[in-house]
Amino acid sequence: MDVRQATTSDIEEIRQVARRSLTSSYDFLDEGILDSALEQWYTDDALEEDITEDNDVIIVGTVDGELVGFSQSSFIGADESVGEIQWLHVDPDWRGKGIAAELLDRSEEVLSAAGVDRIRGLVLAGNESGSAFYEEHGFEAAGDRSIRIGEGEYEELFYETGSWPREDADAGADRADIDGESVFVYRDEGDRGSKGMFYPAYRSRDRDELVGWICDCGSSDNAMDSMGRLECNNCGNTRKPTRWDAAYL
Numbered sequence: 001m002d003v004r005q006a007t008t009s010d011i012e013e014i015r016q017v018a019r020r021s022l023t024s025s026y027d028f029l030d031e032g033i034l035d036s037a038l039e040q041w042y043t044d045d046a047l048e049e050d051i052t053e054d055n056d057v058i059i060v061g062t063v064d065g066e067l068v069g070f071s072q073s074s075f076i077g078a079d080e081s082v083g084e085i086q087w088l089h090v091d092p093d094w095r096g097k098g099i100a101a102e103l104l105d106r107s108e109e110v111l112s113a114a115g116v117d118r119i120r121g122l123v124l125a126g127n128e129s130g131s132a133f134y135e136e137h138g139f140e141a142a143g144d145r146s147i148r149i150g151e152g153e154y155e156e157l158f159y160e161t162g163s164w165p166r167e168d169a170d171a172g173a174d175r176a177d178i179d180g181e182s183v184f185v186y187r188d189e190g191d192r193g194s195k196g197m198f199y200p201a202y203r204s205r206d207r208d209e210l211v212g213w214i215c216d217c218g219s220s221d222n223a224m225d226s227m228g229r230l231e232c233n234n235c236g237n238t239r240k241p242t243r244w245d246a247a248y249l
Helices: 008-025 031-041 044-052 099-113 128-136 166-171
Strands: 002-005 056-063 066-076 082-090 118-124 140-149 152-162 174-178 181-185 197-202 210-215 222-224 230-232
Touching: 002 099, 008 031, 008 044, 008 056, 008 066, 008 082, 044 056, 056 099, 066 099, 082 099, 099 118, 118 128, 128 140, 128 152, 140 210, 174 197, 174 210, 181 210, 210 222
Parallel strands: 082 118
Antiparallel strands: 002 056, 056 066, 066 082, 118 152, 140 152, 174 181, 181 197, 197 210, 222 230
16 A cells, blocks of 8 residues: 555545545444535645645555545644544545555654654544554553534543643643633644634643634634534634544544
8 A cells, every 4th residue: 555645636635535434434423414524624725735735644545546535634732743544534445454554654653754742543432443453553552522513422532642740730730710700721722723723721720621622813703603603703713624533444
């Protein structure tokens, strides 16, 4: 298999693999949610931006010229750099052939070469094969949080490799107020928006109850749709719809 960074000429095949992978792996989700996800995440404009954006890395695997899988990662974090693997898709017809492992290895190489302190993968708790995949490749469980997909609530697990002193990170959490409640804001997590970062705010240091998001401008006044598109009502910073599960699919 040839493994390389994606180009804009790969857009249509990336979209096809994503559709087949999502449909195969997420039959427990409403079909409308999957259709909405594909429509928002894998448009020509969205993929072109992801491929050309310096903060995003898309690695593709091809066999005899056919694109059979891809990984998608981003650089996040303020006080330290984190490489977050957002998606790792393999076409259902090509699973079980070591393709996901090769894509993960190359993604780790690229992220490490860029100087990240640690690498993170996100897995829905119900995806047992995804959790096992990360553990088999040296990642350790590093936490969890509750996320919303459509109208449902799901547990999302963090798997990380690299330097992640959880106690030190907890001790250095920022404090902020959201609707009169004092919350903990962690800048070792977060999602990149169009104008800056969004950082998660939790009710406690356990990071087990997400209260909201703090924009780089300092505002907690934002709006989110059912697929995770987040917009700051103060400065207009916008986060693309959430890719809810970064596990091997």
